[in-house]
Amino acid sequence: MSAAPRLISALGAKLVPFQFPGQGKPSLGIVFDSDFGNGIDDVLALAMLNGFEGKNEARLISTSTTKSNVRAAAFCDVLAKFYSPPPPPGAGFPGFQRPAPPIGMTDNGKMAEDTPVMKAVLEKKSAEGKPVYARSIVKLNDTADPIALIRNAFSAQYDENCEVVLAGPATNLAKVLDYPGNADLIQHKVRFLVFAAGTYPEGRPDFHIKTDLAAARRLFADWPTPIIAAGQEVGAVLPFPGSSIEKDFAWAPDHPVVDAYRAFQTMPYDAPAPAMAAMLYAVHPDGYFKLSDPGTISVLEDGRTKFTPTAEGRHRYLVVDPAGKAKVIQTYVEMASAKPTVRAPRFRGGQKKNADPPKATDPPKKQ
Amino acid sequence: MMITRKSLPRRAFLRGMGTAVALPFLDAMVPALAFGQAKPVKAPVRMAFAYVPNGIIMNEWNPEYEGKLTTFPRVLKPLEPYKDDLLLLGNLTHNTGRALLDGAGDHGRCCGSYLTGIQVKKTTVDIKAGVSCDQIVAKHVGDQTRFPSLEVGMEDARQAGDCDSGYSCAYTNNLAWKSETQPLPPILDPRVLFERLFGNGRVLSAAERARQSDYRRSILDFVNQDTRRLEATLGPTDKRKLDEYLTSIREVETQIDKAEKTNAQIDPHMEKPYGIPADFSEHFKLMTDMITIAFQADLTRVVTFLMTREGTSRPYRELDIADGHHPCTHHQGKADLIEKVTKINTYHVQQMATWVEKLKSIREGDRALLDNMMLVYGAGLSDGNRHLHEDLPTLIAGKGGNTINTGRRVVYRKETPMCNLHLAMMERMGVHMEHFGDSTGTVNLAELA
Numbered sequence: 001m002s003a004a005p006r007l008i009s010a011l012g013a014k015l016v017p018f019q020f021p022g023q024g025k026p027s028l029g030i031v032f033d034s035d036f037g038n039g040i041d042d043v044l045a046l047a048m049l050n051g052f053e054g055k056n057e058a059r060l061i062s063t064s065t066t067k068s069n070v071r072a073a074a075f076c077d078v079l080a081k082f083y084s085p086p087p088p089p090g091a092g093f094p095g096f097q098r099p100a101p102p103i104g105m106t107d108n109g110k111m112a113e114d115t116p117v118m119k120a121v122l123e124k125k126s127a128e129g130k131p132v133y134a135r136s137i138v139k140l141n142d143t144a145d146p147i148a149l150i151r152n153a154f155s156a157q158y159d160e161n162c163e164v165v166l167a168g169p170a171t172n173l174a175k176v177l178d179y180p181g182n183a184d185l186i187q188h189k190v191r192f193l194v195f196a197a198g199t200y201p202e203g204r205p206d207f208h209i210k211t212d213l214a215a216a217r218r219l220f221a222d223w224p225t226p227i228i229a230a231g232q233e234v235g236a237v238l239p240f241p242g243s244s245i246e247k248d249f250a251w252a253p254d255h256p257v258v259d260a261y262r263a264f265q266t267m268p269y270d271a272p273a274p275a276m277a278a279m280l281y282a283v284h285p286d287g288y289f290k291l292s293d294p295g296t297i298s299v300l301e302d303g304r305t306k307f308t309p310t311a312e313g314r315h316r317y318l319v320v321d322p323a324g325k326a327k328v329i330q331t332y333v334e335m336a337s338a339k340p341t342v343r344a345p346r347f348r349g350g351q352k353k354n355a356d357p358p359k360a361t362d363p364p365k366k367q
Numbered sequence: 368m369m370i371t372r373k374s375l376p377r378r379a380f381l382r383g384m385g386t387a388v389a390l391p392f393l394d395a396m397v398p399a400l401a402f403g404q405a406k407p408v409k410a411p412v413r414m415a416f417a418y419v420p421n422g423i424i425m426n427e428w429n430p431e432y433e434g435k436l437t438t439f440p441r442v443l444k445p446l447e448p449y450k451d452d453l454l455l456l457g458n459l460t461h462n463t464g465r466a467l468l469d470g471a472g473d474h475g476r477c478c479g480s481y482l483t484g485i486q487v488k489k490t491t492v493d494i495k496a497g498v499s500c501d502q503i504v505a506k507h508v509g510d511q512t513r514f515p516s517l518e519v520g521m522e523d524a525r526q527a528g529d530c531d532s533g534y535s536c537a538y539t540n541n542l543a544w545k546s547e548t549q550p551l552p553p554i555l556d557p558r559v560l561f562e563r564l565f566g567n568g569r570v571l572s573a574a575e576r577a578r579q580s581d582y583r584r585s586i587l588d589f590v591n592q593d594t595r596r597l598e599a600t601l602g603p604t605d606k607r608k609l610d611e612y613l614t615s616i617r618e619v620e621t622q623i624d625k626a627e628k629t630n631a632q633i634d635p636h637m638e639k640p641y642g643i644p645a646d647f648s649e650h651f652k653l654m655t656d657m658i659t660i661a662f663q664a665d666l667t668r669v670v671t672f673l674m675t676r677e678g679t680s681r682p683y684r685e686l687d688i689a690d691g692h693h694p695c696t697h698h699q700g701k702a703d704l705i706e707k708v709t710k711i712n713t714y715h716v717q718q719m720a721t722w723v724e725k726l727k728s729i730r731e732g733d734r735a736l737l738d739n740m741m742l743v744y745g746a747g748l749s750d751g752n753r754h755l756h757e758d759l760p761t762l763i764a765g766k767g768g769n770t771i772n773t774g775r776r777v778v779y780r781k782e783t784p785m786c787n788l789h790l791a792m793m794e795r796m797g798v799h800m801e802h803f804g805d806s807t808g809t810v811n812l813a814e815l816a
Contacts, residue, residue: 107780141458141779145782145807148807149781155486156465156467
């Protein structure tokens, strides 16, 4: 094997989202923000994204949790490491692997509770008494400032080549809007945001909305791109089949998604999965869901959302096509249970003369 | 010391024969009535950035602990005696140094963004960065000093050409930017810096320098009479301070003379510039001695010091390293190259240690000059092999006028923008801004461990 392919195959660890000219535009980047540690559908959505990455249909470019608990970030770290295996032994140049992508975490000064989902994964021990799942987050400064993390992820993308999937409170994303230049940056880089929250056209209060009403209102009012809502009603009619956990994930003797799923609720159960619907729509906006007419989503004081149709509205919600339900579930299972893939990094070669340069990013406006 | 109602003006000069030599901070400049008052006259806070290129071997820089500074790793070891005066910071990031769609050119970007917080434009012609934080401060406080700022360097002030993968040399060879298109090139020649500081701002031509050298007169000889007159009015402490200060000026003069004589004997085929010592440590000492004098005499309060240009391939024959610095940093994990880079990194810190010692030895009222400074020592890359722009090696020497809680290692959250530190430093220089570069807030340098 000649040097270049050997280098490429050797540097197999999944990289942070660098995009290098000369190799064409990379696949769609996904910024994924959720209250990781509380539910199970966001974990399944993350697993599904891994499946899409394996098919080069999307890339995870930022992971952050709104759960203010370092162990929630550690939980995300476990998942990130599980889906980003190191290169094979003896491969490539030692010291060339880039560091693992940081995990963002909201820090509101209070420590949120550990949940059974987190404990089942973080406290699982081997026969020798060692943690089964690798993680490197132990304290607050092992986590990233989520605002900087998300902003930085946007700044590294080609225009309109990323999307945001939000499956928790809007705390982090609302704060991203507070900084100069970020709204412009989002407008350039992000196609749309998919928000797994609310019930549509209206329904009962939603925990993700109620947890931070002000942030949800800010998001719906000021987010500069279209917002697509994946409501609880979608999650309810398209649950993830619990039977899949017992058979499709069996390739791994220890699988954090399996451990988390079993801890979330007493088995057997099918998990409502609005976050999976959101992720599937984000990666494949055509072919799985219908969309409502345009309108405006507002947030009520008790945590309910209300959709008002307006022709100029920038909000829509997912509508399930009854004829397509089986296809959706099949995709959920196939992608969420996919094995991690060691992917070659995008090698930053020399500049090619006469190559069409990518559009430069305008830096955030400075004071 | 005789206490009178009148005090010596802070802007007093020793004058003679068309020459003026500024004075350091003396007790005699403190009005008698200020003693015992709630707000005594304070020496000003100074801000300085000393920059090293090509990253650092980080596992020899970062201690494994946080909180109170104790034992230092190898690269930082020379500074260990001064740990109580240092603040070691971790996880500061310059996202604008990363590729962000612009491909290769980490060296051009990291230096161009270091004090600007801006992703510089990839070009060799129509350069564009942003106003650097030191220049924002210089604009604010510069009218209080003879020089709003000083830009000092030790290598290569080229402003044109391609120095890194399509990035202009203006990016790798400057730290300070007065506007988004106007970098401020550093002064490399000790003689030029000396004449700028003490020669009424005139840069002498080679013929004028030669004529001055012929007369073998010190600048201090020209102000001798004024010096004697002042000394007669000073107390013993101030007499000693003045003597030390003038001695340091004379020492610098002597060193420059010596360096120039030595250089005159060097084979011209080595293309050694006139006045620049061949030895790194000698050059470093000359430049930092003059920066120190400039601070002492309040000629400026803002300095940037580009120790060597970003991306430099300077060999270190002083360390028996014939390989270029930059190629060594792409060590690919090879132990011999890592060792060479570690030696270079340590050598740089050794020079800094001598400077910190000097700053600590100079008194300003009841504090050391170092206590009234924020001297940042750092790099625009952390891991030079992988060209990483996070966890940038950053150390602050000095207490910023007693506003910085030193003696600690503080590690911020990952991706914390370096510009957050710049905001905190600018605040201490009297510049309040809500945002700078890609900042997301500020950092608290005063919090207790």
